[in-house]
Amino acid sequence: MSRVIIEVKDVVTQFGNNVVHDKVNLSVNEGEIFGLLGGSGSGKSVLLKEMIMLIPPTSGEITVLGQNLSSLSLEQEQTLRTRWGVLFQSGALFSSLSVAENIGVALREYTNLEEDLIEDLISLKIDLVGLPSRAATLYPAQLSGGMKKRVALARALAMEPKLLFLD
Numbered sequence: 001m002s003r004v005i006i007e008v009k010d011v012v013t014q015f016g017n018n019v020v021h022d023k024v025n026l027s028v029n030e031g032e033i034f035g036l037l038g039g040s041g042s043g044k045s046v047l048l049k050e051m052i053m054l055i056p057p058t059s060g061e062i063t064v065l066g067q068n069l070s071s072l073s074l075e076q077e078q079t080l081r082t083r084w085g086v087l088f089q090s091g092a093l094f095s096s097l098s099v100a101e102n103i104g105v106a107l108r109e110y111t112n113l114e115e116d117l118i119e120d121l122i123s124l125k126i127d128l129v130g131l132p133s134r135a136a137t138l139y140p141a142q143l144s145g146g147m148k149k150r151v152a153l154a155r156a157l158a159m160e161p162k163l164l165f166l167d
């Protein structure tokens with residue numbers, strides 16, 4: 001039997017009078033690729049932000065990797081955040097960091113890996129997403145739209161996440 005990895009239960013999201021979600025329910029199993037379809041402004045990105053604890057739902061419950069997001073200690077929250085990767089809709093790259101530095105942010109922040117190993121892992125990810133190695137020293141403003149997406153994907157994959165969110 002497959003394990004449920006994300007569970008959204010009766011989620012309601014409201015911004016002022018704008019009801020974005022009215023009791024949304026879904027569950028995603030381990031190993032599953034789950035896509036959400038809907039028109040512009042229908043609430044896909046907001047639901048994703050709720051799943052990654054950037055905004056709380058107005059009501060309802062969300063469980064990710066076996067943890068109920070509404071009842072976590074700060075430490076549990078931090079640990080959970082290292083177990084998923086996120087590719088934001090607009091990339092959300094750090095404009096003052098190079099491509100390599102953007103990809104390495106979580107590795108430097110959350111691991112004690114040697115600098116040499118971090119640099120190897122960054123190169124590996126740059127290669128994996130199909131960027132030329134010379135892109136490593138470029139800054140986000142010097143990238144094409146597609147390159148930005150690839151860097152954002154490489155950054156989302158940097159920590160070998162159990163779960164990958166793609167907006």
Ligand SMILES: Nc1ncnc2c1ncn2[C@@H]1O[C@H](COP(=O)(O)OP(=O)(O)OP(=O)(O)O)[C@@H](O)[C@H]1O
Pocket residue numbers: 015018020038039040041042043044045046047089
């Ligand atoms: N922080 C916020 N404060 C108030 N309203 C918000 C906020 N974020 C999103 N909304 C509103 O929530 C609704 C859903 O937005 P969302 O970004 O989830 O749409 P989407 O389905 O991702 O659309 P798209 O396909 O264009 O990316 C929209 O009406 C939007 O204006």
Ligand SMILES: [Mg+2]
Pocket residue numbers: 044045046089167
């Ligand atoms: Mg969106």
